[in-house]
Amino acid sequence: MIIDSHTHMDTGNGLGIGIENSNPKELAEFRNMIREKKLGVLANASCVSEFEAFETIEGAFISFGIHPWNTHEFCKSGKGENPLLLDEQDWVKCIREKLEGVKEYFRGAHAVGEIGMDSVWCSCNLMLQRELFIQQLEIAQSLRRPVVLHTKGQEKAIAEILLNYSLKKLVHWYSCEQYLELFLEQDCYFTVGPNYQTSNAVKKVISTVPLDRLLVETDGISAVEWASEKKIRVAEIPDVLKGSVRAIAEAKGIAPEIAERRIEENFYRFLGI
Ligand SMILES: [Zn+2]
Numbered sequence: 001m002i003i004d005s006h007t008h009m010d011t012g013n014g015l016g017i018g019i020e021n022s023n024p025k026e027l028a029e030f031r032n033m034i035r036e037k038k039l040g041v042l043a044n045a046s047c048v049s050e051f052e053a054f055e056t057i058e059g060a061f062i063s064f065g066i067h068p069w070n071t072h073e074f075c076k077s078g079k080g081e082n083p084l085l086l087d088e089q090d091w092v093k094c095i096r097e098k099l100e101g102v103k104e105y106f107r108g109a110h111a112v113g114e115i116g117m118d119s120v121w122c123s124c125n126l127m128l129q130r131e132l133f134i135q136q137l138e139i140a141q142s143l144r145r146p147v148v149l150h151t152k153g154q155e156k157a158i159a160e161i162l163l164n165y166s167l168k169k170l171v172h173w174y175s176c177e178q179y180l181e182l183f184l185e186q187d188c189y190f191t192v193g194p195n196y197q198t199s200n201a202v203k204k205v206i207s208t209v210p211l212d213r214l215l216v217e218t219d220g221i222s223a224v225e226w227a228s229e230k231k232i233r234v235a236e237i238p239d240v241l242k243g244s245v246r247a248i249a250e251a252k253g254i255a256p257e258i259a260e261r262r263i264e265e266n267f268y269r270f271l272g273i
Contacts, residue, residue: 001037001038001039001040001264002038002039002040002216002238002241002242002245002260002264003039003040003041003042003215003216003241003263003264003267004039004040004041004042004216004217004218004237004241005042005170005191005215005216005217005267005270006042006044006063006113006114006148006170006172006173006191006215006217006218006219007041007042007043007044007217007218007219007220008043008044008046008219008220008222008223009026009027009030009041009043009050009053009054009220010022010023010024010026010027010220010221011027011049011050011053011054012024012025012026012027013049016046016047016050017044017046017067017069017070017114023221026221026234027053027057029234029235030057030234031057031058033234033235033237033238034057034058034059034060035057035058035059037059038238039237039238039241040059040061040264040267041060041061042061042062042063042110042111042148042267042271043057043060043061043062043063044062044063044065044113044114044148045062045063045064045105045109046064046065046066046067046070046114048102048105051064051105051108051109055108061110061111061271062108062109062110062111063109063110063111063112063113063114063148064102064105064106064108064109064111064112064113065106065109065112065113065114065115065136065147065148066098066099066115066132066136067114067115067150068115068116068117068118068122068124068129068132068133068150069118069121069122069124071122071124071125071128071129071132072124073098074091074094074095074098074128074132088127088131091127091128091131092131092135095131095132095135096135099135099136099139103139106136106139106140106143106145107143109145110145110146110271110273111145111146111147111148111170111270111271112136112137112139112140112143112145112146112147112148113147113148113149113150113170113172114148114149114150114172115132115133115136115137115147115148115149115150116133116149116150116151116152116154116158117129117130117133117150117151117152117153117154117157117158118150118151118152118153118154119152119153119154120152120153121152122152126154129154130157130161133158133161134161137161137162137164137165137167140165140167141165141166141167145167146167146168146169146170146270146271146272147165147167147168147169147170148170148172149162149169149170149171149172149188150172151171151172151174151176152175152176153176155174155176155178155179155182155183156178156179156182159179159182159183159186160182162183162186162188163186168189168270168272169183169186169187169188169189170188170189170190170191170215170270171183171188171189171190171191172191172193172217172219173191173192173193173202173217173219173223174190174191174201174202174205175193175195175199175201175202176201177200177201177204180204180205180208180209184208184209187213188213189213189214189215189266189270190205190209190213190214190215191214191215191216191217192205192206192214192215192216192217192244192247192248193217193218193219193223193227193244194217194218194219194223194224194227194228194240194243194244195227196243196244196247197247198227206247206248206251207251211248211252211254211259211262212262212265212266212269213266214248214263214266215263215266215267215270216241216244216245216248216263217241218237218240218241221234221237224237224240228240242256242260245259245260245263246259248263
């Protein structure tokens with residue numbers, strides 16, 4: 001089965017990361033495809049309402065975590081522009097209380113994520129992002145859950161933080177042309193994003209990462225639309241993923257069917273199931 005190892009699905013309530021124009025029908029379409037085993041997913045829940053919606057989808061695996069873009073929740077300004085209104089002691093306490101309140105969702109998820117830091121698409125204070133990231137890594141460590149990582153612009157800092165954690169780590173859609181080796185040294189898994197034809201960094205992931213550490217992902221409909229510059233339907237998602245599998249197969253000199261099977265094995269090994 002083709003598996004989307006990191007995706008966002010629109011629950012139709014306008015919440016969630018990367019959901020701009022909410023589509024109430026999207027989740028039902030995903031639900032049917034997953035039930036019919038046309039697609040497997042590690043669906044990313046960035047809030048309780050997403051978790052509860054994905055939990056009702058038979059056959060879906062779920063990652064749960066507070067995305068770095070949501071760090072602004074912890075700023076008094078509410079926009080991440082003036083986080084120093086809270087002093088560091090308050091951040092630590094405030095984040096701990098928030099995470100404690102959703103502990104059962106971390107416990108109920110197959111993985112903790114996506115978590116990390118971002119200095120490219122997010123203007124939230126990096127010290128705050130770092131605190132939120134580290135506290136979630138601690139939760140993953142205590143619950144023995146693998147982690148899904150968002151590393152945009154903070155690749156080196158994140159690789160250094162990760163050295164303190166002996167977790168299974170999945171670097172989602174790595175798109176930096178540097179520091180790949182810092183993650184390879186830590187035996188990380190990597191997802192290949194849908195821009196494998198145009199991004200040199202993604203091409204490097206395909207050629208450099210060993211086959212037993214490679215996965216494929218879409219990061220959700222809106223990310224595929226961003227990468228392909230056209231509208232995408234839910235029914236097209238398996239073909240998008242199969243394009244990434246073919247690129248991996250070609251780079252590794254194996255048949256696409258074998259690559260698909262090996263990638264599926266990687267997915268279950270990463271989740272420990
Ligand atoms: Zn994502």
